[in-house]
Amino acid sequence: MKQWLQRLMIASVAVLTLGAITPSHEIWHSFHDKDESNETDARSGGTQYSLTLDEPTHIDERQLVEHARLLAYEKFGTRIGPKIQNEFDTEIFPRIEAVIQTTIHNAADRRLAITEQPSGDYAEKIFHVYDKTAEQDLIRFHVRTEKRPIDGYFYNFHYHTAEDGFVAHHTVGDIYWSKNTPPKWLS
Numbered sequence: 001m002k003q004w005l006q007r008l009m010i011a012s013v014a015v016l017t018l019g020a021i022t023p024s025h026e027i028w029h030s031f032h033d034k035d036e037s038n039e040t041d042a043r044s045g046g047t048q049y050s051l052t053l054d055e056p057t058h059i060d061e062r063q064l065v066e067h068a069r070l071l072a073y074e075k076f077g078t079r080i081g082p083k084i085q086n087e088f089d090t091e092i093f094p095r096i097e098a099v100i101q102t103t104i105h106n107a108a109d110r111r112l113a114i115t116e117q118p119s120g121d122y123a124e125k126i127f128h129v130y131d132k133t134a135e136q137d138l139i140r141f142h143v144r145t146e147k148r149p150i151d152g153y154f155y156n157f158h159y160h161t162a163e164d165g166f167v168a169h170h171t172v173g174d175i176y177w178s179k180n181t182p183p184k185w186l187s
Helices: 003-016 026-043 061-106
Strands: 112-114 125-131 136-148 152-161 170-178
Touching: 061 112, 061 125, 061 136, 061 152, 061 170, 136 170
Parallel strands: none
Antiparallel strands: 112 125, 125 136, 136 152, 152 170
16 A cells, blocks of 8 residues: 555544544554565565575575575666666676575585565665574675765675674675665665
């Protein structure tokens, strides 16, 4: 439901019921949950991505890599994706793929999974690869929007590892956007 229509409906109900049904009432939470699931379906083309690697000895690396690519493009959305697609596919993603393969080989005895939803707005998260049994992230792939004073805006792709407590930035590469402010993720 459009957000403005929902707000109008909430205000109208609150006025008509003399405050008996407030904006924090549980009836509105059900509308909100339906809206979120519809938005997620629309962004992902009606498909929910879910990948768990249950048998580490028979890991299909291609599935994990393809899922990672889909999550990256989901994060880019329709406004950013077409502009950076070529450079992402040729320069950035092969490096991400190499890091994922190294992670899979180093975690051969673990049950791996990949997060399902990249973050929107201006948040950095693309996806995380984690140990499902221990419920701990192993590696976190992020992209940060950086404004460089003379050059303009760049997307800095990087990852963090559990080995160093997710403190260090391991740079994968940068993609130039323009001198104009880039749109929000998932847009």
